[in-house]
Amino acid sequence: MRWIWFDRFEEFQPGRMAVAVKNVTLAEDHLHDHFPDFPVMPASLMIEGMAQTAGILVGEARNFSEKVILAKIKRAVFHEAVRPGSKIRYEATIEQLTDSAASTVGRVFCDEREIGQVDLVFSHIDQNMSGLRFPEENFVFTEEFMGLLRGYRSASDRVAL
Amino acid sequence: MATMTRDEIFEKVRESLVEALSVDDSDVTESATLTRDLGAESIDILDIVFRLEKAFSIKISQEELMPRDVLSNPEYVVGGKLNSAGMTALRERVPDADFSQFEADPKIDKILDVFTVGTIVNFVQSKLNRA
Incomplete structure (x- = not known):
């Protein structure tokens, strides 16, 4: 399973805001366990979806040079x-x-109705306060991720790659 | 903002800490330490700094609270502890904090214990006075 919890960006204003969408389908395994007779999208995965949307927005603001980790x-x-x-x-x-x-x-919407809020804090871990050292390669925005992002890029996107 | 009293600053600091750390109002006293008494982890400091910036319309750089050129400097840090030259440098850089307890066992990983609610109030007050 690939760990990307949205399908595409609908809007991307660098350094400011981004809108991503995800279509929920019964082809997703996890829905058959959550719950067997009443499939609903787990809230934890919607938090992850928001963290990825916001995390990429934050990463792009520093040209994907920082390792952006969900802190809180x-x-x-x-x-x-x-x-x-x-x-x-x-x-x-x-x-x-x-x-x-x-x-x-x-803000989280479902079919245009606002259904939730998720506010997050991200750390640029190489710059954090603990003084710990992390691997040099960017294990957050990997080559694979950057390739995927390039593939999504269209003339209307303003993401600088 | 510059005319806020210390009590008014304390109340706003308290509000930020209650929200950031999910603690009770009554837990946030002048002498409470952010880590030991209020349960803050290092990651919470990022959140607290953002909340203080918003509440007081100020900018707080990491260096003001945690001067890395002191705390990561091999001239000052030996075997994970700050030496006396490092203590002097740290006092100069962070004048609002009370380092008397930290000085007894100046382990770098215990530096966050220095920060009490009172330290934060003092820090914000001097920032507002300088503004």
């Missing part, structure tokens, strides 16, 4: 279950961005 879920609230056949829309906005970290606010 400040808030995650969901008001409605998301069923197969629905389209999830993740709307992430950068609230604060510094050399060492970023905070984002996020």
Whole structure:
């Protein structure tokens, strides 16, 4: 299973905000376990979807040179279950961005209804306070990831690669 | 902002810490340490700094609270501990903190224990006064 929890960006304003969408389908294995007779999209995977949307937004703001790690879920609230056949829309906005970290606010929509909020803090781990050393290669924005991103790029995207 | 009293600053700091760390209002006292008493982990510091910046409309750089040129400097850090020259440099760089307890066993990984709620209030107050 590939660990990418959205299908495409609908909007990408560098350093500011991004909108990604995910179509939920019964072809996804996890829905058959969560739950066998009543498949719903797990909230944890919607948090992951938002973290990826916002994380890429934060990464792009430093030209993918930083290792952007989800540091903290400040808030995650969901008001409605998301069923197969629905389209999830993740709307992430950068609230604060510094050399060492970023905070984002996020709104989650299901078929255009707002169903949740996910606010996050990211760390640029090479710049963090602990002084730990991490591998030199960017294991967050890998070659494979960057290749996928290049493939998605269209004339309307403003993502600088 | 520059005219805020210390009590007003304390209240706003308290609000930020209650939200960031999910602690009770009553836990956030002047002498409470962020790590030992309020359970903050190093990652929470990023969140707290962002909340303080927003609450007081100020900018806080990592270097102001955690001067890496001191804390990662091999001239000052020997065997994971800060030597006396390092302590002097640290005091100069972070004048709002009380290092008296840290000095007894200056292990770098214990540096966060230095930060009490009172330290944060002092820090914000001097920032606002300088603004």
